Amino acid sequence: MSPAVERSTASADHRRIRQIAGTMIPVRGHDIDTDQITPARFLKSIRFEGLESHVFEDVRAALRRDGGAHPFDRPDYATASVLIVQRNFGCGSSREHSPQALKRWGIRAIIGASFSEIFFGNSVAIGLPCLTAGEDEVEWLLRTAERDPAAGVTIDLTEPAATVGGRRVPLAMPRHAQEAFLAGTWDATALLLEGFDDVEAVAARLPYVSGFTDQSGS
Amino acid sequence: MGRTLFQKVWDAHTVRRLPTGQTQLFIGLHLVHEVTSPQAFAELRERGWGVRFPKRTFATVDHIVPTEVRERPFADTMAEAMMAALEQNCRDFGVPLWDLSDDRQGIVHVIGPELGLTQPGLTIACGDSHTSTHGAFGAVAFGIGTSQVRDVLASQCLALDPLKVRRIRVGGVLPRGVYAKDVILAIIRRFGVKGGVGYAYEYAGDTVERMSMEERMTICNMSIEGGARVGYVNPDAVTFDWLAGRPFAPAGDAMTRARSWWASMASDPDAGYDDDVEIDAAALEPLVTWGTNPGQSVGVTERLPTPGSLPDEQRATAVDALAFMGFDAGQPIAGTPIDVAFIGSCTNSRLSDLREAARLVEGRRIAPRVRGLVVPGSQAVSRAAVKEGLDTIFREAGFEWRGAGCSMCLGMNPDKLEGREICASSSNRNFKGRQGSPTGRTLLMSPAMVAAAALAGEVVDVRSVQ
Numbered sequence: 001m002s003p004a005v006e007r008s009t010a011s012a013d014h015r016r017i018r019q020i021a022g023t024m025i026p027v028r029g030h031d032i033d034t035d036q037i038t039p040a041r042f043l044k045s046i047r048f049e050g051l052e053s054h055v056f057e058d059v060r061a062a063l064r065r066d067g068g069a070h071p072f073d074r075p076d077y078a079t080a081s082v083l084i085v086q087r088n089f090g091c092g093s094s095r096e097h098s099p100q101a102l103k104r105w106g107i108r109a110i111i112g113a114s115f116s117e118i119f120f121g122n123s124v125a126i127g128l129p130c131l132t133a134g135e136d137e138v139e140w141l142l143r144t145a146e147r148d149p150a151a152g153v154t155i156d157l158t159e160p161a162a163t164v165g166g167r168r169v170p171l172a173m174p175r176h177a178q179e180a181f182l183a184g185t186w187d188a189t190a191l192l193l194e195g196f197d198d199v200e201a202v203a204a205r206l207p208y209v210s211g212f213t214d215q216s217g218s
Numbered sequence: 219m220g221r222t223l224f225q226k227v228w229d230a231h232t233v234r235r236l237p238t239g240q241t242q243l244f245i246g247l248h249l250v251h252e253v254t255s256p257q258a259f260a261e262l263r264e265r266g267w268g269v270r271f272p273k274r275t276f277a278t279v280d281h282i283v284p285t286e287v288r289e290r291p292f293a294d295t296m297a298e299a300m301m302a303a304l305e306q307n308c309r310d311f312g313v314p315l316w317d318l319s320d321d322r323q324g325i326v327h328v329i330g331p332e333l334g335l336t337q338p339g340l341t342i343a344c345g346d347s348h349t350s351t352h353g354a355f356g357a358v359a360f361g362i363g364t365s366q367v368r369d370v371l372a373s374q375c376l377a378l379d380p381l382k383v384r385r386i387r388v389g390g391v392l393p394r395g396v397y398a399k400d401v402i403l404a405i406i407r408r409f410g411v412k413g414g415v416g417y418a419y420e421y422a423g424d425t426v427e428r429m430s431m432e433e434r435m436t437i438c439n440m441s442i443e444g445g446a447r448v449g450y451v452n453p454d455a456v457t458f459d460w461l462a463g464r465p466f467a468p469a470g471d472a473m474t475r476a477r478s479w480w481a482s483m484a485s486d487p488d489a490g491y492d493d494d495v496e497i498d499a500a501a502l503e504p505l506v507t508w509g510t511n512p513g514q515s516v517g518v519t520e521r522l523p524t525p526g527s528l529p530d531e532q533r534a535t536a537v538d539a540l541a542f543m544g545f546d547a548g549q550p551i552a553g554t555p556i557d558v559a560f561i562g563s564c565t566n567s568r569l570s571d572l573r574e575a576a577r578l579v580e581g582r583r584i585a586p587r588v589r590g591l592v593v594p595g596s597q598a599v600s601r602a603a604v605k606e607g608l609d610t611i612f613r614e615a616g617f618e619w620r621g622a623g624c625s626m627c628l629g630m631n632p633d634k635l636e637g638r639e640i641c642a643s644s645s646n647r648n649f650k651g652r653q654g655s656p657t658g659r660t661l662l663m664s665p666a667m668v669a670a671a672a673l674a675g676e677v678v679d680v681r682s683v684q
Contacts, residue, residue, distance in 0.1 A: 030535050035649040040628045044296040046256035046303045058656035088412040094347040096363030117447050122363035176238040192373035198233050202244045207479050212472040
């Protein structure tokens with residue numbers, strides 16, 4: 001961790017996230033969009049509370065109709081805390097309701113082949129780390145979780161890597177997100193409010209902020 | 219080497235480098251709506267923060283508003299609660315709100331440009347992924363989540379990483395019956411739904427340069443469907459002339475200064491790009507999606523792909539999509555029966571879209587089995603359309619003419635698909651359940667193609683109708 005990050009985190013100690021330990025829940029499928037994770041009708045609320053009861057609601061109902069069971073409906077995954085997904089997870093709408101629903105359900109970290117940019121950023125902002133692994137590693141994690149729902153996983157964000165049954169799986173995460181989790185500064189508002197003079201200075205030199213009325217400018 | 223518009227805007231709005239290595243970026247315009255803001259305002263209250271730049275923050279209502287019975291209180295109590303929350307929040311925090319009683323109300327991505335709030339060279343954020351629409355004006359505009367809405371309200375800033383820039387040069391004359399919507403669907407088909415992750419898309423080339431602002435907005439709007447959070451077109455005379463005279467646009471000497479600054483923000487001729495690709499507009503035909511993501515489309519004269527013929531990484535998704543849609547691999551897309559025709563959404567609900575659809579349906583009747591819905595993007599679009607008699611044309615053809623809002627693009631208001639209905643839609647997403655019914659099906663296409671499908675009761679080539 002850089003000394004600068006260390007300095008700005010005096011009040012963020014309780015938000016530091018270094019290690020996540022628990023069991024895994026596998027959800028297969030590429031390009032799983034946020035409409036699938038949180039159908040729009042559940043956005044009709046002024047709160048995030050309660051969203052956890054509707055995670056993947058329509059996908060789960062469709063599977064039940066076909067006599068199947070979505071992992072989020074299976075009792076053996078009910079206490080899982082690490083979600084394993086495939087490519088481009090969370091694409092589509094910018095609704096933070098999706099990572100909120102997953103986190104409130106009990107998910108503490110997500111490992112996938114790749115994530116949509118907005119979903120990734122929304123997850124960082126609420127303290128939910130999304131980490132990427134190689135395709136083969138993701139497949140191995142999915143199979144392991146499918147075979148043994150009780151298989152333990154430990155994610156260490158300092159490396160970052162996951163350990164499952166003695167096997168070490170290397171993970172990746174953009175440096176800024178890793179720093180933010182380790183330092184407990186993933187809730188960026190406090191950082192952004194520091195040094196507001198600098199913000200005023202930028203606003204003052206942008207000609208549109210004054211409606212292009214400053215004749216000395218550009 | 220010169221800089222791209224993205225780099226210029228980024229540099230001009232950089233406040234500082236954050237300890238995490240990210241950039242603290244000043245946000246020039248923050249647009250707020252009822253769905254992604256209530257929790258953000260609640261946190262401001264909890265933490266004792268105000269809105270730092272209320273003059274750079276504007277709110278409207280679009281996602282949940284009924285398009286038929288618009289009197290308050292709404293029949294839907296949750297929708298009413300969201301509306302009341304936004305009204306209270308805007309009052310308490312000094313944010314201007316254009317609600318249903320205001321003639322400036324409409325879809326946030328339609329009214330921003332219409333009012334002249336959206337201008338070249340700005341950074342624009344909104345809690346909605348289709349904020350990329352505003353990039354049509356040469357702004358760097360992107361969707362954010364609710365925590366970031368809170369960040370912008372409290373600090374007028376965001377913590378972000380810069381993007382790479384892919385220039386997409388579209389060249390050639392668009393054939394008759396082929397529209398901006400087909401261009402962006404073709405781009406997404408070619409690069410995939412995640413091809414743009416990590417990139418801003420710069421749309422360039424003579425085809426784009428000849429396009430109107432409304433066409434440019436349609437293209438930038440769907441950047442996110444290709445994975446690109448930001449999409450933009452370099453500002454030019456078309457942009458400046460479109461803005462002139464709008465309520466929030468500069469006037470007189472200020473406009474002269476604005477034009478010069480705006481022009482200076484365009485990408486330099488010798489700017490470097492992280493990727494540079496070309497699309498031949500003259501070779502395009504009208505496109506229709508057949509699957510459950512916007513990259514799954516075919517030309518209207520083509521057949522649905524066989525999963526085995528697709529690249530490995532698209533195969534599983536295609537099998538799943540075919541099963542959900544109830545379509546067979548290899549079947550032609552033309553002739554697919556439709557139940558609903560929806561013309562609207564932030565992608566295609568502007569006056570030129572309505573004009574083109576009206577031109578096709580004038581003096582004709584839509585198929586008896588089809589429910590047709592026209593939802594203008596804003597009250598201003600609606601007024602302009604009524605002035606030209608477009609509402610009458612649509613009504614006489616059998617369409618319902620509605621009030622402005624997001625409507626059946628995402629079914630957060632009473633306008634929803636029912637059961638397994640298939641909708642020919644001018645919107646932007648064909649995700650499972652997107653239009654309000656968990657099993658409902660969406661075929662994305664241009665507004666003209668929707669009009670043609672409504673008349674025929676099935677997907678047809680608009681070029682055979684004109």
